[in-house]
Amino acid sequence: MKPHVVWKATSYALLTLAAAACFAPVYWMIRTSLMPTNDLLSSALWPAHPAWGNFAAAWRAQPFLLYLWNSVFTNGAIVALQVVTSSLAAYALVFIPLRGKRWLFFAVLVGMMVPMQATFVPVYTMLSAVHLINTYGALILPYAGSAFGIFLMRQGFLTLPRDIVDAARVDGASEWWILTRIVLPNSKPTVVTLVLLNFVYHYNSLFWPLVATNTTNMRVVPVALSYFLTQDAGQTLQWNYAMAFDIFAIAPVVILFLIGQRYFVQGVAQTAVKG
Amino acid sequence: MAKTAEAVIAKVQPDRRVERRRTSLQLTGVAMMAPALLFLLAFVFAPMGYALYLSLYQSTLYTPQPVFAGFANYARLFSSPDFWQAASNTVWLAAGMMALSLPAALILAVLLNQRIRGRAVFRTAIFGPYVIPLVSSGLIFSLLFATDGGPVNLALQRLGLPPVNWLGQGRTALLSVLILTAWQFTGYYAIIFLAGLQSVPTSLVEACQVDGGGRCQVFRHVTLRALGPSLFFAVVICLIQTFQTFDQVYVMTGGGPDGATTTFAYYIFEKGFQAFNIGESSAASVLLILVLACLSYLQMRVSRRWVVEES
Numbered sequence: 001m002k003p004h005v006v007w008k009a010t011s012y013a014l015l016t017l018a019a020a021a022c023f024a025p026v027y028w029m030i031r032t033s034l035m036p037t038n039d040l041l042s043s044a045l046w047p048a049h050p051a052w053g054n055f056a057a058a059w060r061a062q063p064f065l066l067y068l069w070n071s072v073f074t075n076g077a078i079v080a081l082q083v084v085t086s087s088l089a090a091y092a093l094v095f096i097p098l099r100g101k102r103w104l105f106f107a108v109l110v111g112m113m114v115p116m117q118a119t120f121v122p123v124y125t126m127l128s129a130v131h132l133i134n135t136y137g138a139l140i141l142p143y144a145g146s147a148f149g150i151f152l153m154r155q156g157f158l159t160l161p162r163d164i165v166d167a168a169r170v171d172g173a174s175e176w177w178i179l180t181r182i183v184l185p186n187s188k189p190t191v192v193t194l195v196l197l198n199f200v201y202h203y204n205s206l207f208w209p210l211v212a213t214n215t216t217n218m219r220v221v222p223v224a225l226s227y228f229l230t231q232d233a234g235q236t237l238q239w240n241y242a243m244a245f246d247i248f249a250i251a252p253v254v255i256l257f258l259i260g261q262r263y264f265v266q267g268v269a270q271t272a273v274k275g
Numbered sequence: 276m277a278k279t280a281e282a283v284i285a286k287v288q289p290d291r292r293v294e295r296r297r298t299s300l301q302l303t304g305v306a307m308m309a310p311a312l313l314f315l316l317a318f319v320f321a322p323m324g325y326a327l328y329l330s331l332y333q334s335t336l337y338t339p340q341p342v343f344a345g346f347a348n349y350a351r352l353f354s355s356p357d358f359w360q361a362a363s364n365t366v367w368l369a370a371g372m373m374a375l376s377l378p379a380a381l382i383l384a385v386l387l388n389q390r391i392r393g394r395a396v397f398r399t400a401i402f403g404p405y406v407i408p409l410v411s412s413g414l415i416f417s418l419l420f421a422t423d424g425g426p427v428n429l430a431l432q433r434l435g436l437p438p439v440n441w442l443g444q445g446r447t448a449l450l451s452v453l454i455l456t457a458w459q460f461t462g463y464y465a466i467i468f469l470a471g472l473q474s475v476p477t478s479l480v481e482a483c484q485v486d487g488g489g490r491c492q493v494f495r496h497v498t499l500r501a502l503g504p505s506l507f508f509a510v511v512i513c514l515i516q517t518f519q520t521f522d523q524v525y526v527m528t529g530g531g532p533d534g535a536t537t538t539f540a541y542y543i544f545e546k547g548f549q550a551f552n553i554g555e556s557s558a559a560s561v562l563l564i565l566v567l568a569c570l571s572y573l574q575m576r577v578s579r580r581w582v583v584e585e586s
Contacts, residue, residue, distance in 0.1 A: 011386045018383055019400035025415045025458065026407075028426055032418060041424035043433070089311035096304035097297075104308060111319045113571040115519045117540040118560040121329065121547045122322035145314025175303045204408035206522040207540075211548060222410040226526055239418055246411050257406040261399060264406065268463060269470030 033058075033243035040239055051240070058244035062224060063216075068252070071220040074139040075202040079195050081140070086149030086194065087187075091179045093150070094157040095165050105154075111147035116208045124211060138212040139220070143202065148271075149194055155270055156190025157183060193267040196260045200253050221249045323564060329557035341554075348558035358559065360534050361542035368453055368538065369517040376457040377464055377509055381502075384468030385494070398469075402462040409459065413526030416455040417442065420527075445535030448528050452536050455523050460516070464509050471505030472498065504577060511574040515567055539563055 034050040035042070058064075092098060093105055116123070123142055124133065132138045160183060168178045184191065206222040213219060219227075228242045257264060330348050334341030352358045387398055404412065420427055420441035428438040441447045475498055483493045520538040524530055530537035530545060537545065543563065547556030 008391075011389065011391060014382070015386050015391075015397045015401075018379075019397055022400050022404050022458070022462065025412065025419060026403075028419060029415045043426075043429040085311035085314060088307040092304040092307040096300055096307070098301060098304040098308070104312070107312075107315070107320075109571065109575065110568070111315045113515070113567045114319050114323060114564060115540070115567070117519055117521060117543055118563045118567070119319065119322035119326055120544075121553055121556055121560065122325035123318060125325075126317075126322070141314075142318040145311040145318070147315060147319070150311055175300075175307070200406055204406075204410070206408075206410050206525065207544075210525075211544075222408050222522070225408070225410045225414060228414060239421075239424070242414060243418065246414050250407055250411050253406050253408065254403075257403065258399075261402075265398070265402065265466055268466045 029243045029246055032239050033247055035240045037238065037240060054240045054244045055247075058241040058248070061241060062245060064224075064245065064248050066217065067219050067221050067224045068248075070136075070139075070218065071203055071222075072252075074136055074220065075199050077136070077140045078143045078202050079199045081144040082146040082149040082198060083191060083194060085145050086153045087179065087184060087191070089150045090153035090157050091175070091183060093154050095162070095178070095183070096175070108147045108150050112151060116142070120208065120211050127212070134213050134215060134218050139209055142208065146198065149198065152194050152197075152267070152271070153187070153190060156187045156193075160186055189263065189266070192260065193263045193270070196256060196263050197267045200256060200264075203253060225249055326557045326560045326564070329553055330561045332554055334553050344554060348554040349562075352555055352558050352562070355555075357534055357537070358542065361537045361539055364449060364535070364537060365517055365520070365539045367449065368456065368520060369514050371450075371453040372457060372460070372513050372517060373510065375453070376461045377506075377513065379457075380461050380464035380509070381468050381506075383461070383465040384472055385498075387465065387469055388472040398466075402466055404459050404461075405463040407459070409522035410526050412455055412459055413523040416451065416458075416523075417527050420451045442528055443532055445532060448532060448536050452520075452523055452527060455527070456517075456520065459523075460513075464513070467509050467512075468502065468505055471502045475501040507577050508574065511570050514570055518563060518566060539566075 031046055032040075033054055034047045034052065035054075036047065036049060036051040039047065089108075093101060093108075098104065127133050127138050127141075132141070164182055165178055168182060169175075173181075204222065206226055209220045209223050210226065213223065225246065228237070228245070329341075331344060331346070332341035333344040333347065383401055387394060387401075391397075419425055422428060422438055422440050422443070425441070427441065431438060439447060441451050479497045479501070480493055483497050518539050521540045521544065524536050524538055524541050525544075528536040530541050539559070540563070543556050543559045546552045546559060550556075
């Protein structure tokens with residue numbers, strides 16, 4: 001056989017193997033979610049009699065829609081605020097000859113590296129001083145400004161031709177007009193990337209909501225999920241219901257990913273290479 | 276005299292107008308930066324300073340008057356076996372990711388970077404795990420590694436091997452966390468490498484091929500060299516992410532058994548949020564920030580473009 005053919009065949013084999021490894025855990029989740037309760041220890045690859053009722057039972061057992069609403073509302077607000085604050089800041093960084101710009105951008109890069117895990121005690125103390133703990137405000141405000149957002153928007157704005165902005169300025173256009181009428185409409189892919197990446201990032205993260213909320217009605221999806229193992233642990237854990245609930249939790253991000261895949265991939269690639 | 280003064284004024288006046296416009300532009304710029312900067316100041320920079328302050332005091336959430344303690348919190352950390360265990364777990368995880376995940380990602384990127392049928396499907400499948408919440412995959416992997424009825428043990432059983440209590444023993448628990456983390460992030464690194472590969476100039480590859488270079492030689496001399504920055508970026512991001520590891524540990528093992536899966540970030544959480552030892556927790560936070568700052572600095576040094584790109 002020609003080496004070319006061997007290489008092609010090996011490529012397909014390896015890629016198929018990798019894709020299978022990536023999909024296998026998801027497959028097992030779906031398979032378990034359909035297992036009848038008295039059959040949970042079986043080694044069957046697919047339930048003989050899929051128990052579709054598990055989904056209804058899991059749906060009734062927990063107020064999923066409330067958790068989903070908490071997640072969608074707070075993360076929607078976070079992303080909306082981030083688009084506003086980040087595009088304003090990035091515009092200033094790219095199109096306005098600011099003094100000390102280099103230092104401002106350096107501050108942004110520093111801000112990008114500090115995770116909430118390193119600052120949660122002070123942030124918690126501050127928010128509890130103004131009685132915001134266990135409110136939507138506590139979930140939204142700490143993320144209203146995003147260093148990553150500024151970074152990403154700046155990358156996008158840098159690719160726009162400066163002449164247009166200068167021309168508009170000579171014609172007497174205000175900076176606000178230039179931003180909203182020229183720069184943003186020409187940066188749609190960047191905005192969509194920011195919205196998708198950060199929405200999914202915040203929808204997925206457990207740490208801060210776990211710290212900042214403490215009642216059932218304030219739980220977001222990851223916090224609700226985390227209670228399956230930490231609180232209801234032990235022999236009584238109903239894996240089939242847990243997996244059915246897990247599917248509810250994953251569905252929104254998987255749908256977003258399948259619709260906006262291009263933006264996810266570009267966003268990740270952009271931070272790495274063009275950065 | 277008067278004539279020259281007039282001439283000077285005539286010369287200066289348009290400059291003044293330009294000057295005034297420049298000042299107003301500066302003000303607009305500052306106003307545009309303000310919202311983002313104020314939020315970052317309130318929720319990133321001020322808390323950093325506050326954490327440093329708290330790390331120098333002996334306090335809990337309940338003591339009304341914190342007592343100045345100097346570096347006592349740091350001294351206690353450095354003499355605490357728990358802290359060193361968390362640090363070494365984190366380094367072990369990072370090393371594991373670099374040994375397992377990054378090479379796999381590089382291979383996958385090379386495979387995906389050729390004209391191949393079903394490329395988009397493969398890419399979706401491989402990148403997919405990255406968008407799943409870590410809590411969800413933590414829950415799935417707890418099931419996969421469950422002692423009774425978990426598929427891993429079922430497979431062992433079929434091979435005639437005894438079941439393993441994966442999440443109940445130190446070494447295997449940390450290994451399980453590593454496997455989940457590798458599953459979650461390998462696709463992400465593959466995309467980073469793929470982007471790096473696509474920036475390799477085809478002219479170089481062709482030149483190497485014309486000179487009689489085989490696939491391996493092209494890879495070694497052209498591709499790998501051009502991938503340098505992406506490789507470095509991936510290593511640093513991998514370290515940064517490992518030091519922040521929290522969600523999957525919280526769900527799968529709760530840091531246990533006996534601290535065997537406690538990571539750096541998890542240690543800070545435990546100290547601060549469960550033991551209410553604000554001083555020691557803050558001292559560990561400051562150390563985490565220092566580690567991340569060093570890593571970010573390294574990364575910035577290598578991709579200088581970030582800072583000097585526009586001049």
